[in-house]
Amino acid sequence: MSRLNQNEDSLVRRIARAFAHEQGGGRNTLKGEVGDDAALFAPRRGYETILTCDWFLEGTHFLRDKHPADAVGWKSLARAVSDIAAMGGQPRCFLLSLALPQACTGRWLDEFLGGLGRAARKYCCFLAGGDTTRRKEILINVTVVGEVREGQAVLRSGARPGDVIFVSGRLGEAELGLRLLRSAKAVANKRTAAVKKHLYPEPRLALGKWLADERLANAMMDISDGLSSDLPRLCAASGVGASIEEGKLPIVPTATDKRTQRYDGLQVALNGGDDYELLFAVPREKAARIPRSFQDLLLTKIGEITRGRAILRKDKNNRKLELAAGGWDPFRKKN
Amino acid sequence: MSRLNQNEDSLVRRIARAFAHEQGGGRNTLKGEVGDDAALFAPRRGYETILTCDWFLEGTHFLRDKHPADAVGWKSLARAVSDIAAMGGQPRCFLLSLALPQACTGRWLDEFLGGLGRAARKYCCFLAGGDTTRRKEILINVTVVGEVREGQAVLRSGARPGDVIFVSGRLGEAELGLRLLRSAKAVANKRTAAVKKHLYPEPRLALGKWLADERLANAMMDISDGLSSDLPRLCAASGVGASIEEGKLPIVPTATDKRTQRYDGLQVALNGGDDYELLFAVPREKAARIPRSFQDLLLTKIGEITRGRAILRKDKNNRKLELAAGGWDPFRKKN
Numbered sequence: 001m002s003r004l005n006q007n008e009d010s011l012v013r014r015i016a017r018a019f020a021h022e023q024g025g026g027r028n029t030l031k032g033e034v035g036d037d038a039a040l041f042a043p044r045r046g047y048e049t050i051l052t053c054d055w056f057l058e059g060t061h062f063l064r065d066k067h068p069a070d071a072v073g074w075k076s077l078a079r080a081v082s083d084i085a086a087m088g089g090q091p092r093c094f095l096l097s098l099a100l101p102q103a104c105t106g107r108w109l110d111e112f113l114g115g116l117g118r119a120a121r122k123y124c125c126f127l128a129g130g131d132t133t134r135r136k137e138i139l140i141n142v143t144v145v146g147e148v149r150e151g152q153a154v155l156r157s158g159a160r161p162g163d164v165i166f167v168s169g170r171l172g173e174a175e176l177g178l179r180l181l182r183s184a185k186a187v188a189n190k191r192t193a194a195v196k197k198h199l200y201p202e203p204r205l206a207l208g209k210w211l212a213d214e215r216l217a218n219a220m221m222d223i224s225d226g227l228s229s230d231l232p233r234l235c236a237a238s239g240v241g242a243s244i245e246e247g248k249l250p251i252v253p254t255a256t257d258k259r260t261q262r263y264d265g266l267q268v269a270l271n272g273g274d275d276y277e278l279l280f281a282v283p284r285e286k287a288a289r290i291p292r293s294f295q296d297l298l299l300t301k302i303g304e305i306t307r308g309r310a311i312l313r314k315d316k317n318n319r320k321l322e323l324a325a326g327g328w329d330p331f332r333k334k335n
Numbered sequence: 336m337s338r339l340n341q342n343e344d345s346l347v348r349r350i351a352r353a354f355a356h357e358q359g360g361g362r363n364t365l366k367g368e369v370g371d372d373a374a375l376f377a378p379r380r381g382y383e384t385i386l387t388c389d390w391f392l393e394g395t396h397f398l399r400d401k402h403p404a405d406a407v408g409w410k411s412l413a414r415a416v417s418d419i420a421a422m423g424g425q426p427r428c429f430l431l432s433l434a435l436p437q438a439c440t441g442r443w444l445d446e447f448l449g450g451l452g453r454a455a456r457k458y459c460c461f462l463a464g465g466d467t468t469r470r471k472e473i474l475i476n477v478t479v480v481g482e483v484r485e486g487q488a489v490l491r492s493g494a495r496p497g498d499v500i501f502v503s504g505r506l507g508e509a510e511l512g513l514r515l516l517r518s519a520k521a522v523a524n525k526r527t528a529a530v531k532k533h534l535y536p537e538p539r540l541a542l543g544k545w546l547a548d549e550r551l552a553n554a555m556m557d558i559s560d561g562l563s564s565d566l567p568r569l570c571a572a573s574g575v576g577a578s579i580e581e582g583k584l585p586i587v588p589t590a591t592d593k594r595t596q597r598y599d600g601l602q603v604a605l606n607g608g609d610d611y612e613l614l615f616a617v618p619r620e621k622a623a624r625i626p627r628s629f630q631d632l633l634l635t636k637i638g639e640i641t642r643g644r645a646i647l648r649k650d651k652n653n654r655k656l657e658l659a660a661g662g663w664d665p666f667r668k669k670n
Contacts, residue, residue: 007664008664008665009568009571009664036422036490036491036492036556036572037387037418037419037421037422037491037556037557038385038386038387038418038419038421038422038424038479038481039385039386039387040383040384040385040386040422040483040488041383041384041385041386042383042384042485043378043383043384045380048375048376048377048378049375049376049377049378049384049480050373050374050375050376051373051374051375051376051428051430051463051464051478051480052372052373052374052430052464053388053430053432053464053465053466053476053478054432054466055432055434055466055468055474055476057434057468057470057474060434060468060469060470083372083373084372084373086372086373087371087372087373087375089373093386095386095387095388095478097388097389097390097476099390099392099395128386129386129387129388130388131388131389131390131476132665133390133392133395133665134395134665135392135395139390139392139474141388141390141432141466141476143386143388143430143478144373145384145386146373148375150377153375155371156371156372157371221371221372222372233344237371329342329343329344330343330467330468330469
């Protein structure tokens with residue numbers, strides 16, 4: 001239900017109100033009001049500031065009829081927070097840029113703000129400001145500001161030959177969730193683990209911080225576009241190659257479930273996006289310090305960093321094949 | 336000319352390259368590479384961080400066939416930098432979120448990056464990161480990170496009854512420029528002052544910083560949507576009213592030019608957007624310290640802050656009328 005007398009100022013006030021109760025913890029961080037020209041943020045001494053932004057666009061990243069509004073709210077923040085986790089940092093506040101059709105300024109907006117607010121509370125990341133406008137399609141851009149102790153950020157560029165490559169969680173699960181969601185006649189069952197992971201991803205903040213605090217990772221990134229696209233990015237930034245073993249990948253079993261048995265768990269693990277798991281390279285002498293799981297989150301050794309630039313995958317017959325980037329790329333020519 | 340083998344990574348590299356020569360001054364500020372998960376920013380001790388973001392969307396904020404790509408680049412950064420000026424701060428770096436049609440990844444993008452780069456150099460605001468994707472229409476979102484000495488930021492909320500209201504520059508000039516641009520058969524003459532102001536606005540950084548350094552303004556904001564919409568926002572944030580005199584507004588003479596004589600300079604000054612001039616409230620006892628011009632920029636006393644909540648305009652017959660918000664509001668019902 002759209003509101004007839006809606007204008008931009010009242011929209012900004014509604015957004016600010018939705019977060020008013022949650023800003024307590026942010027008060028020391030933020031000055032000024034939502035609606036001021038800009039937000040003021042007091043950086044802590046001894047910390048560096050981390051900045052990241054992410055598009056979340058109707059039709060490109062979500063579908064209005066398939067993705068519940070509160071999942072759109074949750075995920076728009078969670079995926080940007082995941083970039084902070086991938087540096088070993090902690091989120092502090094965010095800016096919300098929102099373009100909405102008039103028809104979405106009522107119930108849709110309330111549910112969106114509900115999901116966004118839950119993510120903001122869970123990740124202690126407070127609304128600092130933003131920009132709103134009207135648009136035929138829903139456009140979202142979220143900027144997250146985080147922090148990390150000086151010199152402790154883990155970049156993509158630090159991997160060295162011999163490092164052991166690890167991933168968290170199960171790969172391809174969110175992609176399976178997306179496929180279940182798209183094939184569902186109406187709204188998919190949000191309680192299915194894969195659908196839940198697609199709709200409500202959980203940035204691996206605690207793991208990222210632990211790896212940074214303990215200086216266990218030479219390089220790290222989050223897997224947002226799929227392992228086959230993201231691993232080459234980490235390698236390119238580090239000037240190294242990699243070799244992974246397909247048999248070691250933490251894939252999701254697909255054969256036992258009627259709804260998923262037509263999908264190849266390995267392909268989905270290599271090329272599926274939206275998992276927001278962490279991919280990290282650990283110096284060989286520290287690899288034994290990585291446990292099999294961290295706070296119930298599976299950690300898996302999947303290969304190692306190599307000299308040269310080749311990115312290889314060893315298949316079940318022990319053949320070494322080139323790993324072709326097959327993840328999400330909005331600019332790649334469709335086949 | 337679109338490039339056939341364009342993919343997202345190469346697009347990110349092209350954007351990073353376009354700024355590679357200009358990042359020298361930002362090296363101390365920024366660590367990590369464009370293309371990392373997030374950017375690292377080292378805040379200076381004794382400064383607060385200012386955060387702002389702005390939409391700049393094809394069809395809503397600019398037209399692909401009327402606005403040259405380099406003006407789109409310049410303006411997308413300049414309008415966000417203006418929010419930093421309005422707090423009395425200085426910009427440090429920015430994040431660029433860009434969604435592009437494939438057809439715009441060639442020459443259009445080069446020209447866009449040209450204009451964006453010129454603005455970045457001029458305002459010492461360096462590219463720190465961003466996000467790119469493909470989209471049918473050009474979508475831009477810019478986040479600017481700035482800084483201001485602790486406790487020195489000028490908010491909207493500090494105006495007090497009796498304060499004198501000032502504006503910089505001439506109001507309505509950018510709106511006149513837009514009208515000339517829209518009525519031009521082909522591309523409008525960029526050298527016309529009004530068109531230039533619409534296409535290449537100049538955030539009032541030096542003025543904003545001087546007012547903050549000298550603690551001359553109780554409240555400040557930039558006029559982006561038009562005086563009649565923005566003054567009430569400053570007043571609402573401060574819990575005050577205002578009274579302005581129409582006869583004192585620094586309007587643009589429209590009668591003497593054949594191309595502009597059908598426009599009412601006063602209406603355009605009250606309701607025209609995109610000027611990015613500063614609106615500020617100065618305590619009466621300090622008002623004499625505001626010069627008639629600051630670095631060739633006109634400064635004009637236009638009224639005063641009052642008790643109560645009424646926003647009034649005194650017309651040429653000395654009648655006091657309500658000032659109705661008539662500026663840009665994407666959510667207001669069109670007449």
